[in-house]
Amino acid sequence: MTQAFRIENGGLINRDKKLSFKFNGKTYFGYEGDTLASALLANGVHLVGRSFKYHRPRGFFGAGVDEPYAVVQLYRNGETEPNIKATEQELFEGLEAKSVNCWPSVNFDIGAINNFLRIFLPAGFYYKTFMWPKSFWYRIYEPFIRKAAGLGVASTKHDKERYEHKYEHCDLLIAGSGPSGLAGAYAAAKNGAKVILAEDKPRFGGSLLTSDVNIGNQSGKDWAEGIIAELKTMPNVVVKNRSQIFGYYDHNMLVMSEKVSDHLPSTKKYHPNKRLWYIRAKEVLISSGSIERPIVFGNNDTPGVMLSSAAKEYLKVYGVLVGRKPLVFTNNDSGYETAIEFKKHGVDPVVLDSRKNPDSEIIDEANNLGINIKNSYVVVAAQGYKKVKSADIASISEDKKQLGKIENIQCDCICVSGFWTPTIHLASQSGNKTKFKEEIDAFVPGQSKQNEITLGAANGEFSLEETLKTSFTAGSELSKKITENDNKIAIPNVVEKKSSQHDKFWCVPLPKGKSYKRFLDFQNDVAVSDVEIALREGYRSIEHVKRYTTLGMATDQGKTSNLNGLQLVSEIENKVVPAVGHTTFRPPYTPVSIGAIVGREVGKHSKPTRKSPMHSWHEKNNAVFVDAGVWLRPRYYRRGNENLFEGSKREAKNVRTNVGVCDVTTLGKIDIKGPDAAELLNRVYTNAWLKLPVGKARYGVMLREDGIVMDDGTTTRISENHYHMTTTTAQAANVLSHLEYYLQLVWPELNVNVVSTTEQWAGAAIAGPKSRDLLQKLFPNSDVSNEGLPFMGYMEGDLFGVKARIYRISFSGELAYEVNVESDYGNFMWEKIIEVGEEFNIQPYGTEALSTLRIEMGHVAGSELDGRTIPFDNALEGLVSKKKDFIGKRSLQRSAFIAEDRQRIVGVVPLDKQTSIPEGSHLVKDDKAPLPNPKLGHISASCWSVEYDNPFSLAILKDGKNMIGQKLFAMSPLKNKVIPVEIVSSHYVDPKGERVRS
Amino acid sequence: MLYINCPHCGMRSQNEFSYGGDASVKRPELNKEVSDQEWDNFVYNRKSLRGKHLELWQHISGCRQWIKVERDTATHEIFRTFKADEEFA
Numbered sequence A: 001m002t003q004a005f006r007i008e009n010g011g012l013i014n015r016d017k018k019l020s021f022k023f024n025g026k027t028y029f030g031y032e033g034d035t036l037a038s039a040l041l042a043n044g045v046h047l048v049g050r051s052f053k054y055h056r057p058r059g060f061f062g063a064g065v066d067e068p069y070a071v072v073q074l075y076r077n078g079e080t081e082p083n084i085k086a087t088e089q090e091l092f093e094g095l096e097a098k099s100v101n102c103w104p105s106v107n108f109d110i111g112a113i114n115n116f117l118r119i120f121l122p123a124g125f126y127y128k129t130f131m132w133p134k135s136f137w138y139r140i141y142e143p144f145i146r147k148a149a150g151l152g153v154a155s156t157k158h159d160k161e162r163y164e165h166k167y168e169h170c171d172l173l174i175a176g177s178g179p180s181g182l183a184g185a186y187a188a189a190k191n192g193a194k195v196i197l198a199e200d201k202p203r204f205g206g207s208l209l210t211s212d213v214n215i216g217n218q219s220g221k222d223w224a225e226g227i228i229a230e231l232k233t234m235p236n237v238v239v240k241n242r243s244q245i246f247g248y249y250d251h252n253m254l255v256m257s258e259k260v261s262d263h264l265p266s267t268k269k270y271h272p273n274k275r276l277w278y279i280r281a282k283e284v285l286i287s288s289g290s291i292e293r294p295i296v297f298g299n300n301d302t303p304g305v306m307l308s309s310a311a312k313e314y315l316k317v318y319g320v321l322v323g324r325k326p327l328v329f330t331n332n333d334s335g336y337e338t339a340i341e342f343k344k345h346g347v348d349p350v351v352l353d354s355r356k357n358p359d360s361e362i363i364d365e366a367n368n369l370g371i372n373i374k375n376s377y378v379v380v381a382a383q384g385y386k387k388v389k390s391a392d393i394a395s396i397s398e399d400k401k402q403l404g405k406i407e408n409i410q411c412d413c414i415c416v417s418g419f420w421t422p423t424i425h426l427a428s429q430s431g432n433k434t435k436f437k438e439e440i441d442a443f444v445p446g447q448s449k450q451n452e453i454t455l456g457a458a459n460g461e462f463s464l465e466e467t468l469k470t471s472f473t474a475g476s477e478l479s480k481k482i483t484e485n486d487n488k489i490a491i492p493n494v495v496e497k498k499s500s501q502h503d504k505f506w507c508v509p510l511p512k513g514k515s516y517k518r519f520l521d522f523q524n525d526v527a528v529s530d531v532e533i534a535l536r537e538g539y540r541s542i543e544h545v546k547r548y549t550t551l552g553m554a555t556d557q558g559k560t561s562n563l564n565g566l567q568l569v570s571e572i573e574n575k576v577v578p579a580v581g582h583t584t585f586r587p588p589y590t591p592v593s594i595g596a597i598v599g600r601e602v603g604k605h606s607k608p609t610r611k612s613p614m615h616s617w618h619e620k621n622n623a624v625f626v627d628a629g630v631w632l633r634p635r636y637y638r639r640g641n642e643n644l645f646e647g648s649k650r651e652a653k654n655v656r657t658n659v660g661v662c663d664v665t666t667l668g669k670i671d672i673k674g675p676d677a678a679e680l681l682n683r684v685y686t687n688a689w690l691k692l693p694v695g696k697a698r699y700g701v702m703l704r705e706d707g708i709v710m711d712d713g714t715t716t717r718i719s720e721n722h723y724h725m726t727t728t729t730a731q732a733a734n735v736l737s738h739l740e741y742y743l744q745l746v747w748p749e750l751n752v753n754v755v756s757t758t759e760q761w762a763g764a765a766i767a768g769p770k771s772r773d774l775l776q777k778l779f780p781n782s783d784v785s786n787e788g789l790p791f792m793g794y795m796e797g798d799l800f801g802v803k804a805r806i807y808r809i810s811f812s813g814e815l816a817y818e819v820n821v822e823s824d825y826g827n828f829m830w831e832k833i834i835e836v837g838e839e840f841n842i843q844p845y846g847t848e849a850l851s852t853l854r855i856e857m858g859h860v861a862g863s864e865l866d867g868r869t870i871p872f873d874n875a876l877e878g879l880v881s882k883k884k885d886f887i888g889k890r891s892l893q894r895s896a897f898i899a900e901d902r903q904r905i906v907g908v909v910p911l912d913k914q915t916s917i918p919e920g921s922h923l924v925k926d927d928k929a930p931l932p933n934p935k936l937g938h939i940s941a942s943c944w945s946v947e948y949d950n951p952f953s954l955a956i957l958k959d960g961k962n963m964i965g966q967k968l969f970a971m972s973p974l975k976n977k978v979i980p981v982e983i984v985s986s987h988y989v990d991p992k993g994e995r996v997r998s
Numbered sequence B: 001m002l003y004i005n006c007p008h009c010g011m012r013s014q015n016e017f018s019y020g021g022d023a024s025v026k027r028p029e030l031n032k033e034v035s036d037q038e039w040d041n042f043v044y045n046r047k048s049l050r051g052k053h054l055e056l057w058q059h060i061s062g063c064r065q066w067i068k069v070e071r072d073t074a075t076h077e078i079f080r081t082f083k084a085d086e087e088f089a
């Protein structure tokens, strides 16, 4: 294929490097420096997609971020990505792209039938029609809409690309590298400020790349290049292209998405695909420029109708003609600049100007070049289906209400300019209340809200001279405040052509008897008639009109449509535009890839992984791991082909008959020191702590102020003013914050310090009838007899030369001990226990056996202390002191907490002694009762009792105290199970607790 | 993301802190008779102000100190920050 629409010379592309690419399966060629859009246009391809609702043919409307139509599905390096703007995607060798929104193909699209049925598809059609009958929604409507609509298909494969996050601080952040951004950055950089200059396009310079101006005796483009080259050499300046600042958040935090690799055929090794920058800026200069807005006329969505600024950019930057018979339709001088560029390249444009007698330097130049100009003329409608073939044009009366006789003229593109809309998204996101600027018919930022200042075209200032003056000054002033340097910069001379006033005209009236669709929002197929319907049906707020019609929604967020929509509403409502107001600008300004937002936090990196010092031993010994919060814990140690059930049963049984060892390093540990430590514990725990002797441990329960159990654990008095607290694995961080809260804010008079020592100690629980024999062999020099180390006793010991702490505490209900050593000796300790324990038939046990052992003993854990239960519910009321006050005590007097039939922990056994009861099952009286069946309680934890060899569960049951012996049903609709059960005591094994004291 | 001036550490991003609610709430003294209403006010009832709000934050990924922050709940503007034991006017 030849690039028939590429001019001989000119443009900023690299003609030495030809690239091949595929679009909808067909191969084309372009050059390095092209976008997919410019390369397609160079090949004369204007049809790129179908519209969202009516599936009308769609071409290119813009040349950058404002593009509403040309959204494609991209294929790169074996991956695919939807929702890519062809106008932003840089060309690379081997690029492949496909049209979206069309089925079966862009040239023959079944959905286009909607276009001919469009009388059925006005605003709110989906809300009104696809409602009834109800069953039709998922059977017929939804599949049809899904098949026919959408902006591409997300990949279902794992994304191989890497994405990075970066945090940065700077003195001055500048959004946009047009004249204003360059001047501001340069002045601030010269004052030594730390500057970040961000440009979303590959090339710096913004409007200077396409405008015919002179700065300091150079072309605007050369001046921009010079400034950028100098900024790049300065150590205090970061200059980033392909980087879009898409959000302005609280306290001057801005987020920028940098496309590191999208312009390359594949991502370089060790490079990310995209990098998300979180930038905290002292000052922000918003120089985001402006976007040309369309004039609304009939069939203005036909491929070949585009913004005049886009046509100029394709010509000046890419050397591409968007047509050979252009018609320029304008209400201001910008259209003439495009016409002049065409003329300079040997193409004869026709200019239709809605103004009667416009007069300016630019118009003079166009006249001198012999360009055909028709004043007081408008385009009534574009003609042609898949491409503009001609235009119906007419003269228009001064009040813009009457059209003259309609003429048809041949053309292959219509370049439209309805003046300029400042890009105020970032300023608005910062909280800035925008104001309407009458002279330009658009909103501009008002009073600065955060440390932001908006300059140049983004602020509605379209004179280059004025823009440079204000921007150099702002850059100097803002940086001077920070660096206290004051290096004066000479503001260069500017040569630019003066413009005349634009015409406040935005929509061509329909000729009599014609019903052309006149589109406001090109991406969402919202036409003038849709907004009229919405208003007729009573929608008034612009936010409601937006949602009812979808005006300004979807990926382009109304960049080209918002103002014309407002104009229409204000006209019908007979209000001025500022009274109608605009919809809220929300981040992101442009779509941001999910991968970039997630960054490196994917898969196992989505949270930190904590491992105990004994982790490698567990790995070597076939541990099957389970996530316990951020910890990885052995669930069971697999032998042969054992499954979880068999393995955990074996391990639990071995604890009951011999001895087992369990890694309990994950338990939270808090070191508490100070003369008031006992007083703190006495206030934090529900039971009494003032008389605990040195060398003793005690079990305690702590409440929240609302009376709900927060956590439980043992605390040991190591010495006079030194305690060691343990918490559950899950609550470790919360308990520490809780203690700090009371010590710092509520009772600062208490002389106590707390610090987490979870990571400092490795812990092993040794449990089972043979555990004392084992302990004695581990600590031959210590007296670990029942007298020497009684239940809840504590001592220090010497574990083969390593200092150890020995606690006689039990979670399993067996005779048990917990040994702690400094973390670095954890593995040493573990190996010694296994080695010495061999003669006692020791086996390591995991969390599953640990659960079994505690459940059949009726010991509560996280599934009972679930943030909804008080001590009574857990049969812990014996630990609640009646004498002293403590955190949460007053709440226990609440009427619900002292109700006679208060819920309480019970044991549950299936009548058949066979069927395991799913956790979460509801306990009900009558399994046949009509729904909703009154729930009496729920199963909190289930196990296979190794003591009795049948299933056993714990439950929190209403009036649990009086329910023992009753027969109920455990129902699990999720598992589709109804199990007849009997309620028993929660202390299923060793109810008197003799084993732990043996 | 808020930018909070920890009186112990200096300016730090919000993700180093955790929120602790209304700082003007005073816990009733221990061992004191408290009416149901007083207790409910302490445990549950909060004003949920729009505007200037004195609140607690803990610098959990920093110095672990609880601090007081005067913040506008509507605009997120932070006016002043205090140490736990500093009184505010």
Ligand SMILES: [Zn+2]
Residues within 6 Å of the ligand: B006, B007, B008, B009, B010, B059, B062, B063, B064, B065
């Ligand atoms: Zn701090």
